[in-house]
Amino acid sequence: MSEVVPILAVAELSVRIAGLHILQGVSFTVAPSGVTVLLGRNGVGKTTTLRAILGLTPRGGEVRGTVRMGDRSLAGEPTHRLVRDGLGYVPEDRCVFAGLTVTENLRLAERRGGSPAYDRVFELFPELKRRGRQRAGSLSGGQQQMLAIGRVLLNDNRLLLVDEPTKGLAPKVVTEVAEVLERVAVAVPVLLVEQNLAVVRRLASDAVVLAAGRVAWSGAADELLREAELTRSLLGVGVAGESHVPLSTPAPGSAALSSPTDGSVPVSSSSDAEVAGR
Amino acid sequence: MSTIVLLTLTGLGLAALYFLVASGLSLVFGLADVLNFAHGLFLSVGAYATWWAAGNLPGAGPSGFGFVLAVAFGVAAGAVVGMAVELVMIRPLYSRTIEQVLVTVGLSLAGVALLQATWGADPRPFPRPDWTQRVTSVLGAKVPNSGILLILAAALVLAALLGFLRYTRYGLVIRAGVENREMVTALGIDVRKAFTLVFAIGGAAAALAGALGGVYFGSVSPSQGGSLLIFAFIVVVIGGMGSVVGSAYAAVAVGLLQQFVNYYGTSGAGDICVVALLAIVLLLRPQGIAGRAATT
Numbered sequence: 023m024s025e026v027v028p029i030l031a032v033a034e035l036s037v038r039i040a041g042l043h044i045l046q047g048v049s050f051t052v053a054p055s056g057v058t059v060l061l062g063r064n065g066v067g068k069t070t071t072l073r074a075i076l077g078l079t080p081r082g083g084e085v086r087g088t089v090r091m092g093d094r095s096l097a098g099e100p101t102h103r104l105v106r107d108g109l110g111y112v113p114e115d116r117c118v119f120a121g122l123t124v125t126e127n128l129r130l131a132e133r134r135g136g137s138p139a140y141d142r143v144f145e146l147f148p149e150l151k152r153r154g155r156q157r158a159g160s161l162s163g164g165q166q167q168m169l170a171i172g173r174v175l176l177n178d179n180r181l182l183l184v185d186e187p188t189k190g191l192a193p194k195v196v197t198e199v200a201e202v203l204e205r206v207a208v209a210v211p212v213l214l215v216e217q218n219l220a221v222v223r224r225l226a227s228d229a230v231v232l233a234a235g236r237v238a239w240s241g242a243a244d245e246l247l248r249e250a251e252l253t254r255s256l257l258g259v260g261v262a263g264e265s266h267v268p269l270s271t272p273a274p275g276s277a278a279l280s281s282p283t284d285g286s287v288p289v290s291s292s293s294d295a296e297v298a299g300r
Numbered sequence: 301m302s303t304i305v306l307l308t309l310t311g312l313g314l315a316a317l318y319f320l321v322a323s324g325l326s327l328v329f330g331l332a333d334v335l336n337f338a339h340g341l342f343l344s345v346g347a348y349a350t351w352w353a354a355g356n357l358p359g360a361g362p363s364g365f366g367f368v369l370a371v372a373f374g375v376a377a378g379a380v381v382g383m384a385v386e387l388v389m390i391r392p393l394y395s396r397t398i399e400q401v402l403v404t405v406g407l408s409l410a411g412v413a414l415l416q417a418t419w420g421a422d423p424r425p426f427p428r429p430d431w432t433q434r435v436t437s438v439l440g441a442k443v444p445n446s447g448i449l450l451i452l453a454a455a456l457v458l459a460a461l462l463g464f465l466r467y468t469r470y471g472l473v474i475r476a477g478v479e480n481r482e483m484v485t486a487l488g489i490d491v492r493k494a495f496t497l498v499f500a501i502g503g504a505a506a507a508l509a510g511a512l513g514g515v516y517f518g519s520v521s522p523s524q525g526g527s528l529l530i531f532a533f534i535v536v537v538i539g540g541m542g543s544v545v546g547s548a549y550a551a552v553a554v555g556l557l558q559q560f561v562n563y564y565g566t567s568g569a570g571d572i573c574v575v576a577l578l579a580i581v582l583l584l585r586p587q588g589i590a591g592r593a594a595t596t
Contacts, residue, residue, distance in 0.1 A: 078482060081395040105488035117483045119476045130472050133488045173487065 120159025315555025324502020330542015340525030346507020382503020540588025
């Protein structure tokens with residue numbers, strides 16, 4: 023990985039919000055192709071990392087360290103300019119505009135100076151074309167996620183930041199979203215935050231694990247997932263003897279890498295076939 | 301019967317005035333989270349600029365096309381002042397609520413003082429075209445034309461605002477920004493441009509209220525803007541922060557309530573009823589009539 027010039031390099035990123043030192047010197051790189059997945063227990067700062075890269079840290083928050091995309095330093099640049107220059111963002115909880123129609127949501131995402139690729143979006147999500155006049159707030163969670171991904175794909179991106187795209191979705195929709203991301207990642211590198219290990223297994227080429235505000239491990243995703251012992255120590259998952267919850271049919275809060283209640287969720291090696299199967 | 305028609309139409313005239321001030325205030329608050337206490341100043345600027353133009357601007361005058369030109373000048377002045385206030389005073393203070401309130405309160409005080417220093421504290425007779433001084437008979441009620449003019453102007457502004465919000469790119473940005481400003485930025489849009497635009501629109505609408513209010517009341521004084529602003533704030537809260545349509549409904553409710561209660565009850569009771577209405581709405585529906593959505 024070291025020979026390849028990374029698309030994104032984060033160095034000594036430190037974020038303090040309202041007195042909490044959430045990130046304490048995070049350094050990692052994102053490969054210029056494929057999916058780099060950002061892992062870690064709940065509340066470890068994965069979303070904070072993505073938002074800091076985009077310059078979306080809330081006012082009063084303190085950000086230190088450097089973020090470089092190619093030769094360019096991103097620190098201090100306004101968010102809208104970063105996005106316009108090809109940093110696409112699919113936020114956690116989708117954040118579609120509920121009062122606007124699907125068509126209006128897409129129209130809003132057209133970036134200045136580009137030619138919006140409606141063909142590409144409607145080919146991936148024909149549903150969005152059919153539901154053009156529907157208010158985004160009345161779409162199902164899965165459809166909203168398609169819209170959130172679709173509006174980013176309307177434009178050409180150099181890197182996509184995607185935050186928990188399968189959170190709260192039905193198993194069938196999780197598979198669909200994973201399929202779309204797999205196709206998207208062929209053309210654009212993706213930095214993905216994802217809690218569903220089956221999706222991670224299917225998509226990720228590289229992995230970065232955060233723990234206690236720092237990078238605890240980084241390397242090839244295969245290597246991490248192959249070593250059950252390593253996975254368990256870093257992510258607190260896969261404790262032997264516990265009941266196996268199939269990842270393809272997540273019970274609320276249980277299919278996550280780390281649940282807020284006990285922090286350890288069993289990983290099934292066999293039942294994630296539906297999602298991981300190609 | 302004719303009394304009820306008269307009270308209804310004059311109440312709507314008052315509502316029109318409130319709506320013109322409140323619509324801009326509401327958009328500014330909904331999009332930019334700015335409580336703009338200087339909004340009343342935009343109204344005064346519009347009134348005084350119209351008054352000044354009617355007497356001094358070549359081509360403008362107190363009647364006919366000259367008056368239209370004078371009002372246009374007043375509205376343009378309101379838009380320019382609104383824009384300047386956003387660019388110079390508000391922009392450096394986004395997300396700093398206390399400082400914003402202080403600077404807009406200070407600005408409104410300074411603005412009133414400046415108008416007083418220039419043209420005196422006494423009311424000045426406002427130019428009134430002949431037609432606006434007459435009355436029109438509606439179902440037996442003799443309704444002042446200046447009130448009808450206000451209602452028509454407010455209806456036109458409402459239609460224009462809704463058309464702008466629904467069918468233009470900037471309108472789309474404003475509607476989305478009222479819902480989730482940060483996400484608009486994350487789609488690659490410089491939302492601050494929309495802030496400036498909303499201040500300009502709000503300034504223009506308030507200035508129109510100032511000009512037509514001057515015609516309605518027959519005079520203009522430096523403190524007019526401030527007293528109207530209180531009711532405009534009430535209208536914004538009742539209607540729902542950020543909603544133009546909500547402002548329209550709330551303005552009608554407040555205008556009619558005030559007019560009827562002041563006539564049938566004791567004078568001044570209408571204002572108390574308005575505050576009571578505000579309290580009831582806040583208790584039963586804290587998000588206001590329309591909630592946080594620009595065009596619903």
